[in-house]
Amino acid sequence: MSQSVMQLKNVSKTIKNKKIIKGLDFEIYSGEVFGFLGPNGAGKTTTIRMMVGLMDMTNGDVMIQGHSVNKDFKKAIRHVGGIVENPEMYPFMSGWKNLVHYSRMIPGIKEERIQEVIRLVGLENRIKDKVGKYSLGMRQRLGIAQALLHSPSILILDEPTNGLDPAGIREVRAYIRRMAAEEDVAVIVSSHILSEMEMMCDRIGIIKNGELISIQSVEDALQQTDTREVSLEASPVDRVHEFLKQKLDSPVQLHSNTVTFSSTREEIPGIISGLVKEGVDIYSVNVNRSTLEDKFLDLIGENSIE
Amino acid sequence: MNNFIQLVRNEQMKLYSQIATWIMLIILGVLVIGFGVLMKVDNTMISGEGPTGENWKQELQEQNTQLKEEQQGPLDPGEEREEIKYPGYTDIEMNEYRIQNDIKPSGYDVWDFLQTNRSLISIISLFTIIVAAGMIANEFKWGTIKLLLIRPISRTKILLSKYVSVLLFAGAMLVCLYVLSFIVGAAFFGIDSISQTYLFRQAGEIQEASIFQHTVSMYLLSSVNLLLMATFAFMISAVFRNSSLAIGVAIFLMMAGNSIVLFLMEKEWAKYILFANTDLTMYLEGTPMFNEQTLGFSAAVLFVYYVIFVILAWVFFTKRDVASN
Numbered sequence: 279m280s281q282s283v284m285q286l287k288n289v290s291k292t293i294k295n296k297k298i299i300k301g302l303d304f305e306i307y308s309g310e311v312f313g314f315l316g317p318n319g320a321g322k323t324t325t326i327r328m329m330v331g332l333m334d335m336t337n338g339d340v341m342i343q344g345h346s347v348n349k350d351f352k353k354a355i356r357h358v359g360g361i362v363e364n365p366e367m368y369p370f371m372s373g374w375k376n377l378v379h380y381s382r383m384i385p386g387i388k389e390e391r392i393q394e395v396i397r398l399v400g401l402e403n404r405i406k407d408k409v410g411k412y413s414l415g416m417r418q419r420l421g422i423a424q425a426l427l428h429s430p431s432i433l434i435l436d437e438p439t440n441g442l443d444p445a446g447i448r449e450v451r452a453y454i455r456r457m458a459a460e461e462d463v464a465v466i467v468s469s470h471i472l473s474e475m476e477m478m479c480d481r482i483g484i485i486k487n488g489e490l491i492s493i494q495s496v497e498d499a500l501q502q503t504d505t506r507e508v509s510l511e512a513s514p515v516d517r518v519h520e521f522l523k524q525k526l527d528s529p530v531q532l533h534s535n536t537v538t539f540s541s542t543r544e545e546i547p548g549i550i551s552g553l554v555k556e557g558v559d560i561y562s563v564n565v566n567r568s569t570l571e572d573k574f575l576d577l578i579g580e581n582s583i584e
Numbered sequence: 585m586n587n588f589i590q591l592v593r594n595e596q597m598k599l600y601s602q603i604a605t606w607i608m609l610i611i612l613g614v615l616v617i618g619f620g621v622l623m624k625v626d627n628t629m630i631s632g633e634g635p636t637g638e639n640w641k642q643e644l645q646e647q648n649t650q651l652k653e654e655q656q657g658p659l660d661p662g663e664e665r666e667e668i669k670y671p672g673y674t675d676i677e678m679n680e681y682r683i684q685n686d687i688k689p690s691g692y693d694v695w696d697f698l699q700t701n702r703s704l705i706s707i708i709s710l711f712t713i714i715v716a717a718g719m720i721a722n723e724f725k726w727g728t729i730k731l732l733l734i735r736p737i738s739r740t741k742i743l744l745s746k747y748v749s750v751l752l753f754a755g756a757m758l759v760c761l762y763v764l765s766f767i768v769g770a771a772f773f774g775i776d777s778i779s780q781t782y783l784f785r786q787a788g789e790i791q792e793a794s795i796f797q798h799t800v801s802m803y804l805l806s807s808v809n810l811l812l813m814a815t816f817a818f819m820i821s822a823v824f825r826n827s828s829l830a831i832g833v834a835i836f837l838m839m840a841g842n843s844i845v846l847f848l849m850e851k852e853w854a855k856y857i858l859f860a861n862t863d864l865t866m867y868l869e870g871t872p873m874f875n876e877q878t879l880g881f882s883a884a885v886l887f888v889y890y891v892i893f894v895i896l897a898w899v900f901f902t903k904r905d906v907a908s909n
Contacts, residue, residue, distance in 0.1 A: 327906065330734040331733070331734065332730060332733055332734065351736075352736040352737070352738065353736070355735065356736040358734065360734055361731075362730040362731075362734070363727070363730070364727060366731070367731075368598060368601070368728060369726070370602050370603070371597070371598070375597065375601065378597075379594050379597065379598070382590040382594050383590070383594070383732075383737055384735060385586075385587065424731065
C-alpha cells in the first residue's frame with residue numbers, strides 16, 4: 279500500500295449548536311484519487327474547508343504529512359494545493375500575474391516552475407491575457423496550475439468539473455489521473471455526481487448528513503454487483519428477444535431495436551456467442567452500471583436537512 | 585521578512601493592476617493642475633496677495649487705518665466704502681506685528697499654493713478609504729480569499745501586508761500631491777524664497793515659522809486624520825467583509841464627524857470623541873475645540889482609537905471561519 283498522506287481524526291464541526299460534521303475518520307494515500315461523494319448540503323465543502331484551515335474544527339484534527347492542521351498549520355498546508363469551490367482568480371490581472379502572485383507566497387518557486395505548470399495545463403497561448411477574458415474551462419485550468427505550483431503531495435479539488443462542458447470534464451479527468459499516476463500525488467475530489475466519480479476515482483467516501491457512511495473501492499464495487507443491466511442493439515430484434523426469454527429467468531424488455539436485460543458478468547459471453555450462432559447481427563452491447571447507482575442511492579437514502 | 589516583502593509586492597501588484605487606482609491618481613493630478621491654472625488665470629482666487637513693493641509698511645498701515653474705521657460702525661447712508669486692497673491682510677494685529685518686526689509680505693508663490701492644496705488631503709482620505717475598504721472585502725467578493733489563506737503564511741501576516749499596502753498607497757498619494765503641487769506652483773507662481781517667514785496664530789498668539797518647516801508640519805498633521813479614517817475603513821472591511829459598508833460608514837463619519845462633535849459639545853465626554861481630536865492642525869494653527877485639549881491629549885486619544893481599530897481588524901480576520909458566500 280502507498281503511504282498515507284492525510285488522516286482525518288474524529289473531525290467534527292458544530293455551528294450554532296448544530297452538528298454539521300459528525301466525527302469523520304479516514305485516510306488518504308499517495309497516488310490515489312479519493313472521491314468525496316454526497317448530496318448537496320451533506321458537508322463536503324465544510325469538510326474540505328476544515329482540511330485546508332479555512333474553517334476551525336470543533337473537535338478532532340487533520341494530519342497532513344504528519345503535521346497537524348490545527349497546531350502546525352504552516353507546515354501542514356505547505357503540502358497542499360487546492361481549489362475550494364470555483365477557481366476564482368483576479369480577473370483584472372493576466373493568468374501569468376495570477377500565478378506569479380501565488381508563487382510569491384511560497385518560498386522557492388522559480389519562474390521555470392511557473393512555466394512548467396502552464397505547459398502542464400496547456401495555457402501557453404493565453405497566459406498573458408486577462409483572466410476576466412478566460413472561459414470557465416480556462417479558469418479551471420489556471421486553478422489547477424495554481425494548485426500545482428509548489429509541487430504539493432496532496433491536491434484538493436472541490437467540484438472540479440462544475441460548470442464545465444463535456445470536453446472540459448474529460449480534460450480535467452485526464453489531468454487528475456495523470457497527477458496521481460505520474461507524480462504520485464494524492465487527489466481528493468468532491469462531487470455529487472456518481473458517474474463522474476466512478477470514472478476518475480480509486481476510492482469513494484460517501485458522506486451523508488455530516489457522517490461518513492461508507493468507503494468503497496471503485497473496482498470492488500463493480501465486481502461486487504453480480505447482476506448488471508445489459509442493453510443490446512441487434513437485428514432482427516425479435517429473434518434476440520425470443521432467444522433471451524428462453525435463456526434467462528429475469529424479464530427482458532424490448533425498445534425499438536434494443537433489448538434490455540439483467541444478467542451476471544459470467545453469463546454475457548455465452549449470450550453473445552449464442553446470438554451469433556443464431557445468425558443475429560449485433561451492433562452494440564452496453565453494460566449499464568445502474569446497479570451501482572442503486573446501491574449508492576440505497577446508502578444515501580434521503581439526505582434530510584436536519 | 586523576505587516573505588513579508590513578497591506579500592506587500594503582491595498587494596501592490598493587485599492594487600496597481602486595477603484601473604480604479606490609476607483613475608484616482610489621475611483625478612488628483614487633474615485637481616492640482618486645475619487649481620493652478622484657475623488661480624493663474626483668475627487673480628481674485630488668490631486671497632494671499634499682499635503689498636510687496638518698496639513702501640509695503642506704509643500700505644499696510646493705510647489698510648489698518650481703513651480696517652479700524654470699518655470696525656467703528658455702519659456707514660452713513662450714501663457714503664461709499666473704499667474697497668479693501670489686500671483681502672488677505674485683514675488682521676490688524678498681524679499687520680502691526682509685520683511692521684514692527686520687519687516681516688515683509690511675500691507674493692503668492694509656490695508655498696502659498698502648497699498651503700492651498702493641503703485641502704486636497706481630504707480627497708486623498710476619500711481615495712484611501714475606498715482602497716482600504718476594498719482591501720479585504722474584495723478578496724471575499726472575488727472569492728480569492730480562499731486561495732490566499734491556504735498558503736503557508738499566517739493570517740496575521742497577510743492582514744499586515746494588506747494594511748501596509750494601504751499606508752503605502754496613502755503615502756504615494758501624499759508624495760504625488762506634494763511634488764506635483766510644488767512643480768505646478770513653481771511653474772505658475774515662482775519660488776519666492778525658501779527662507780521666508782510665515783506668520784500664523786496659535787491659540788490667539790501670533791507665531792512665526794519658516795515656511796518650509798510649517799508646510800511640512802501642516803501636511804503631516806493633516807495626514808493623521810487620513811491615517812485614522814483609513815484604518816477605520818480597513819477595520820470595517822475586515823470585520824464585515826463588505827466594501828460598500830466600509831466606504832459608506834467611513835465617508836459618512838469623515839463628513840459628519842465635526843457635526844457630531846458640535847452636537848455633543850455640551851457633554852463632558854465630548855472631548856474623547858475621535859473627531860474632536862483628528863484635526864491636529866488646530867494645535868499648530870488655530871484653536872483647540874476644548875480648553876483641556878493639548879497635543880499630547882489628542883495624540884493619546886487617537887492612539888487608543890487606533891489600537892482598538894487594529895485589534896478589531898486582527899481578531900475578526902484571524903479568528904473567523906471563511907464560510908461559503
